[in-house]
Amino acid sequence: MAWTDSLIKISNYEVETLQKRLAEITDRRTAYEIRLAVITAEGEHEIANAQASAEAGWYLVGYRAGLKQRKADTHNLIEQVSAEERGARDALAEAFEALKKYEQVHENRAIAARKEVARLETAELDELGLRRASAR
Numbered sequence: 001m002a003w004t005d006s007l008i009k010i011s012n013y014e015v016e017t018l019q020k021r022l023a024e025i026t027d028r029r030t031a032y033e034i035r036l037a038v039i040t041a042e043g044e045h046e047i048a049n050a051q052a053s054a055e056a057g058w059y060l061v062g063y064r065a066g067l068k069q070r071k072a073d074t075h076n077l078i079e080q081v082s083a084e085e086r087g088a089r090d091a092l093a094e095a096f097e098a099l100k101k102y103e104q105v106h107e108n109r110a111i112a113a114r115k116e117v118a119r120l121e122t123a124e125l126d127e128l129g130l131r132r133a134s135a136r
Contacts, residue, residue, distance in 0.1 A: 004106040011099040018092040025088050029081040036074045043067045 043064075050060040
């Protein structure tokens with residue numbers, strides 16, 4: 001049973017590592033989404049300032065172009081991290097499947113060992129009963 005225990009420990013370690021990796025990726029995606037929300041809020045604030053002041057309106061055209069580029073860059077980062085997140089989720093699902101397989105093998109071996117012990121015990125009791133019967 002030692003080898004199945006080792007496989008289960010290794011598989012558990014792999015699952016934990018993948019869970020940590022997925023958490024880090026999710027945190028990065030969340031940070032990018034927050035960054036996008038901040039950029040959008042800054043843009044709305046700048047547009048409101050431009051409407052209030054004619055002087056600020058002159059700079060709005062350049063600001064909007066920069067804002068559009070920053071939003072596009074952030075969207076690209078979100079898409080990249082989302083793809084990485086899907087890959088990490090798939091890897092985690094595969095690791096869970098492998099862990100389940102090792103646990104099932106371990107359980108099946110334990111059941112087979114218990115059955116063998118019960119079979120040997122029954123054989124010993126049968127032999128003991130035959131000896132008693134033949135001694136009478």
